[in-house]
Amino acid sequence: MKHYRKELWFHVKGRREFINITPEVKKCLAESGIQEGLILVNAMHITASVFINDDESGLHQDYDKWLEKLAPHEPVSQYRHNVGEDNADAHMKRQVMGREVVVAVTKGKLDFGPWEQIFYGEFDGGRKKRVLVKIIGE
């Protein structure tokens, strides 16, 4: 069994952003030399997500508005977590969008449907944060 590991770093300036990380993940897979297996891509922080969906800017704006409706940032005082912090909503948004994706590796490629793309979802930016890529297989 082969295994591969890499951290990808991101620094979102604002509070929230969606970043297409598919090219970086493909580079990791090529570096690994793994032809058949599974690839795990997960946020290493608990106020961020890794998820698979469409690379369409209108949809990303819809997601942002929708997540704000489900778990509003303000008033920050509505959350008990927000004592010296203001990111409780980010912990909730991340649960809706998910921590991780697991993708099949087939013949050395991400085994994707026609529109699948991997995103880093930042919900509490303003600092450097990491994504883990782990691949096992042969």
Next chain:
Amino acid sequence: MKHYRKELWFHVKGRREFINITPEVKKCLAESGIQEGLILVNAMHITASVFINDDESGLHQDYDKWLEKLAPHEPVSQYRHNVGEDNADAHMKRQVMGREVVVAVTKGKLDFGPWEQIFYGEFDGGRKKRVLVKIIGE
């Protein structure tokens, strides 16, 4: 390490439906000959889910109503994604229910609790769509 891959195709006539795909996934596992490992089952489309829950029609009606409350289909004009499309809500419903499940394979069987069943969740039907089954192990 052994590996196995299969696509399962579905054609839901209406917009939304939940289909129990456990029998098909079990067939894949039997075909693979894998006794110990992990099985990934994921929607290959970004307006559909694969999830594990109960095969109970009342619950499925509850899920449908609940998802409509969280991310209503109408008015379609409320979503920026809906320019020449009307499926933005489906992209949201899929995030709540999830893209994929990873299930343990033990002694050649899906290692399940008493009520676990795997479902394909369609949120934007009317055309043929796929689920990927990938198994690795020995």
Next chain:
Amino acid sequence: MKHYRKELWFHVKGRREFINITPEVKKCLAESGIQEGLILVNAMHITASVFINDDESGLHQDYDKWLEKLAPHEPVSQYRHNVGEDNADAHMKRQVMGREVVVAVTKGKLDFGPWEQIFYGEFDGGRKKRVLVKIIGE
């Protein structure tokens, strides 16, 4: 390829609770002797979750309140599933928080960011329920 399997049992007295199971999962990993691979931790019941987030009691209270807002327990009659049962809301809360986590194993350790902790999320307690830990690798 090595593989390892263990069930962890929990008996939450009340209806809902979040339990940090990271120490138990670490014990499993040490027992397995696996140095590089993937670990799957999943609820074996469909009204419970396994998820990764922060071990902070204020946040857990926020989660509980938020999940009650998204999928209220009462009135139980609002759900078709609740015929002789009262746990439809638990099936929804579990979908928001997720069934499972997949974690990378690197050099014999859970490959975690600074605040990641694994939780069992009970949404319909009062009886014994199980979590499955499955590890594959070498």
